Amino acid sequence: MKLLRITNSPNASLRDKLLFAGFIAFTLTFTLHLTTFAQGTPPTDDEVNKIAKQLYCPVCESTPLDVCPTEACRQWRDVIRTMLSEGRSEAEIKQHFVEQYGVRVLNEPPNRLVSYLVPGIAILLGAFTLLRGFQAWKKPGVKGPTSIQKERVAKSPSEEPSDVLTGEAQPAQDQYIARMEEELRKRNESSH
Amino acid sequence: MTASPAPRRGVPIWIQITVWAFLVGLLAIVGVGLNRAQQGTVQPGHSIDEFTLPLFSGYELDGKTEVKITDLRGKVIVINFWASWCKPCEQEAAELQAAWEEYAPTGQVIFLGVDYVDTEPEARVYLKKFGIDFPNGPDLATRISQYFRIAGVPETYFVDKDGILQYVRIGPFTSIDQIREQIDPLLK
Numbered sequence: 001m002k003l004l005r006i007t008n009s010p011n012a013s014l015r016d017k018l019l020f021a022g023f024i025a026f027t028l029t030f031t032l033h034l035t036t037f038a039q040g041t042p043p044t045d046d047e048v049n050k051i052a053k054q055l056y057c058p059v060c061e062s063t064p065l066d067v068c069p070t071e072a073c074r075q076w077r078d079v080i081r082t083m084l085s086e087g088r089s090e091a092e093i094k095q096h097f098v099e100q101y102g103v104r105v106l107n108e109p110p111n112r113l114v115s116y117l118v119p120g121i122a123i124l125l126g127a128f129t130l131l132r133g134f135q136a137w138k139k140p141g142v143k144g145p146t147s148i149q150k151e152r153v154a155k156s157p158s159e160e161p162s163d164v165l166t167g168e169a170q171p172a173q174d175q176y177i178a179r180m181e182e183e184l185r186k187r188n189e190s191s192h
Numbered sequence: 193m194t195a196s197p198a199p200r201r202g203v204p205i206w207i208q209i210t211v212w213a214f215l216v217g218l219l220a221i222v223g224v225g226l227n228r229a230q231q232g233t234v235q236p237g238h239s240i241d242e243f244t245l246p247l248f249s250g251y252e253l254d255g256k257t258e259v260k261i262t263d264l265r266g267k268v269i270v271i272n273f274w275a276s277w278c279k280p281c282e283q284e285a286a287e288l289q290a291a292w293e294e295y296a297p298t299g300q301v302i303f304l305g306v307d308y309v310d311t312e313p314e315a316r317v318y319l320k321k322f323g324i325d326f327p328n329g330p331d332l333a334t335r336i337s338q339y340f341r342i343a344g345v346p347e348t349y350f351v352d353k354d355g356i357l358q359y360v361r362i363g364p365f366t367s368i369d370q371i372r373e374q375i376d377p378l379l380k
Contacts (some may be wrong), residue, residue, distance in 0.1 A: 099333060122217070123209065126216075127213040131209045
């Protein structure tokens with residue numbers, strides 16, 4: 001065969017080797033090129049928005065970054081896109097935004113346990129304090145007469161002033177009421 | 193003969209109190225927020241305490257990559273808040289740079305640009321576009337703008353040689369004379 005004859009010649013062997021080397025070089029170059037292209041593929045809008053919706057616009061109030069129409073938000077979405085194309089993770093990108101613009105850009109507090117537990121515990125403690133306060137208010141303890149009150153009772157009724165502020169029954173009033181009741185009782189008996 | 197109605201059971205007292213405590217707490221938070229919002233910016237007469245502004249490379253002050261406000265005592269300080277996305281900031285950019293070029297040789301006045309919630313590449317484009325070369329840096333985590341309680345950009349604060357705030361400009365300057373009017377009295 002003509003072809004076999006050619007390949008069997010020393011020149012043909014050299015040419016085959018060169019062709020083979022060229023093929024390998026081309027394959028490697030093409031493969032490397034493809035790999036580079038894959039790494040440099042720009043992230044899709046969905047990938048950008050997945051992170052952007054977890055962040056809030058630092059300028060507009062209560063507007064997630066993925067739907068914010070301002071120029072500033074467009075710039076920040078570009079930052080996310082650039083960082084994604086550099087191979088940065090979601091956590092790294094969010095951390096970058098916190099460092100640049102503060103914690104307020106996050107749609108959720110960074111430390112969830114502390115953020116949710118502390119207000120809850122504070123509210124429960126406050127409620128417990130209020131509850132105890134109301135219970136003490138609703139059921140005041142029946143206090144016995146103080147030593148001063150006992151002393152006042154021991155004195156004559158005419159000397160005893162009425163205590164309007166506290167509303168406590170005074171000995172003078174008690175005697176007056178008792179006398180009134182006695183007179184009413186006698187009148188009823190006499191009428192019968 | 194009718195059956196007596198079952199005694200009505202209300203909401204337990206602890207639930208009522210928890211709900212009230214929650215509402216009172218919520219009102220307190222809203223109240224504090226409203227109070228803070230109504231405070232406005234820091235007012236003239238306020239002593240400007242320590243804060244540090246990191247500077248963009250190429251916009252350092254005497255080779256330093258960050259500037260501490262207390263290191264500048266003895267000089268009049270003009271602190272300008274701006275952003276590349278802020279259109280009104282563009283109106284005053286040229287005036288600020290012209291004023292800086294006028295006062296910089298005296299060595300008695302320092303201009304500081306604070307880039308508010310911006311991206312560095314866009315900020316650099318803005319600075320280059322308007323030929324600004326006075327010290328500029330980012331307001332990292334908005335600490336400086338929160339300290340001044342700025343309402344937006346542009347805003348400019350004039351601090352005297354003793355570190356006391358003397359004048360606050362809300363909105364852009366429209367001429368270099370407006371800047372001179374604030375700086376000249378502070379130099380006397």
